[in-house]
Amino acid sequence: MKKNEVVILTIENYGDGGEGVARVDGMAVFIPFAMIGEVCEVVIILVKKNYAIGKIQKIIEKDQGRCEPFCSVFGKCGGCQIQHMDKDAQSDFKRKKVQDCMTRIGFLQCQVEETVVGEKTRRYRNKLQLPLADNNGLVGGFYAPFSHRMVEINDCEIQDEESLSVFHALRLYSNLTDVKAYDERSHKGLLRHLVVRNSQNGMLITIVINGNFLPQSDVLIREIDKLGLNYGLYINENTEMTNVITSEKYTHLTGLKELNQNDDGLEYSVMPQSFLQVNEEIKDEIYQRAVVEGEITANDVVVNAYSGAGLLTAYFAKISKFCYGIEIIAEATASADKLAKDNGLVSKMKNVTGDCKEVLKKLIPKLKKQRALDLELGKNVGSIIFVLDPPRKGVDSDILEELLKLLPDKIIYISCNPASLARDVGMLVGNLAVTSKGLLKTEDLKKISKYKVKSVTPYDMFPQTKHVEALCVLELN
Template structure:
């Protein structure tokens, strides 16, 4: 028996009413038969003409040909390459509407994926000035028709979209990227070609210490050879204010991962320093450090509020990274124990604890679900556990290890509402409850939203 043919085909053009936004920021509409169509750059409430580009069994993708009736929340995007670049998804949506959309995204995840209708989602904590906030830029280099190009990838591809100024990058990052590009062309440093796996300069990563002014430039190269590196270092030192670190990162694998494992310091320090509140952090090329310094303090203050520390508590900081959350809480706690699977991050966390004179924080390398039961066997019972997992959320074994320690408060910091809702449902099954979620807008003009949720024993 022949399979039913989808109601639309590539190349079809028709009118559609947009009824929602997907988790990736695409507009969503349905044909008369209920077949879903995803349309980048379309907004809820709009009537649009679209042209189908790709068809799957249960949905299709389409390009936006014309907005026939615009949403009152539609605005002119600030960035001239917004529609081509994949870095932002929501610049065409007014900022207050972005915040409302993100709150609804979290609310929908808890209701639809977690089955937790009772959980109240608070208004999103947004930015007064939602532009030029990123303290880290990682820009791919490649070869275009007229030579070296550098920019961000177009959505869903590895086609580089060049830019003069990124509207969500801090200005020193932009200036530094443009200087490196100009010097790479002048000094004839060949850009990397993904298809042939030839060329030298793959990416340039720039980190800026927002509160210290320190700047790190990381040159990611396809092998140890970096032509004219002495002249490049001299020129960068002359032309980049605040530069304190130039590092060559060697990455020879065919991979979408930006950084390789080996770093060579070409000049200056192997790290830079920045602060969150009154805590200083040492940041290496590989360190995970939140990219929006203004909102990071707001996020961590929400974590501190949820932890409700009195100075007597033992706090476990799981997925601790370089110790940012644990050290931010440490001065209000009796003891902080951090656990992280990446050994270098643990070393950085120990350095950060020492740099801040925090002697009652310790960090261990390994899987949290293996180390925490060992701590429990030694009689450690944390009043507070803080978890800040990657987008995939927490493994069930880890959540079981958490609940087996019976903390009074489990503070969950999430960058993915879908996995947060899934894990929340699991924690409810394990005897914990939550009443509300506090979203924080760490990445204005993108589809991402962070959340802080506190769980208590039921």
């Protein structure tokens, strides 16, 4: 295969980013925006040792699930990758993606269920994180794929309209005051990012600035007030030369300090820095399934690791004997404590601030000891259930090893990255082990494998994008 060669290819599979994959003499050719089953005329634009990249010139046989992308910058902006697929095709791609990871990375033979898809496939995000720049005035946008080049936007149909209206108010403020956007090359300029978190009862707006003071903030407040929103405004001071969006330094300027939410009868509040799932409808589906799968009784103890603002901890605390929540961000733990207090759950849940690795190192032996003692005393011991909802990198292997010593009766793993989910589940069932040579497939460990996969369900938390959430239930063999 050579660069600029034109070939007719049948798409056999999807790559991680939703691009089509075909094979030429055994070599994989990645073709953005091509769909499984399609026959395409493709021009080869890059040839590497083990793979090539092609570009569609003509679709000779179209898949039925192909549709017209709705966004004018689709393909240029890196935010969405699969707007050319309809709802069913997206759901199918995401199921395949999770299945492929489970099989290829975790060496698991489980059958991944159909993807759970919500009603809303546009305007579903409750959080906007918009990088800002200067282009003859303030502009906002998302980065082009694999680059730091901004693609400017005026609208983005996966975001809600109210959050975007705040961006337009911020633009007016910048015009009126001449307060400029941050430039990452010169490290000059003030306005770095607009972060908006929207909820049923209002929104929290954070302006991330390269400094500690927002000049003429009254002008910005006046412009936002004109939108008629119930909101709170924070600035976040981020003066580092970094890709990290926010620092820990928040200052409240006006309005709401937190968002008060009500979910399934639970009152809770969210601060600007607490983690919140971005798609309410799918979050509800996952939480409900987690609770059902837990099959919790009043004797059971639940550990909710990576617990965020504590909502799921409270769901489990309500129905179990006791639920621990472990979270690294202190403000999120404070929200979880308030949640426990406001909902009469103080005696049933404990929120711990810390790194799961450190906290679990102490908590797991404690749970183990307590269980042994209760058994010795002939007490009616319940199950121990672990809920894991880690960030993209997954669960530290030390924690997995501790879990294999404790052997909780059930592990419910919620993940936004099927690759790390598959790796971690592979370790829990004994297909993979950390050795001196790194993570390796193992036959020996199978003998002591204590878990089996009960179910794996993908959830379309992020329609139009390549991302997928998944819930995996593991039971003792």
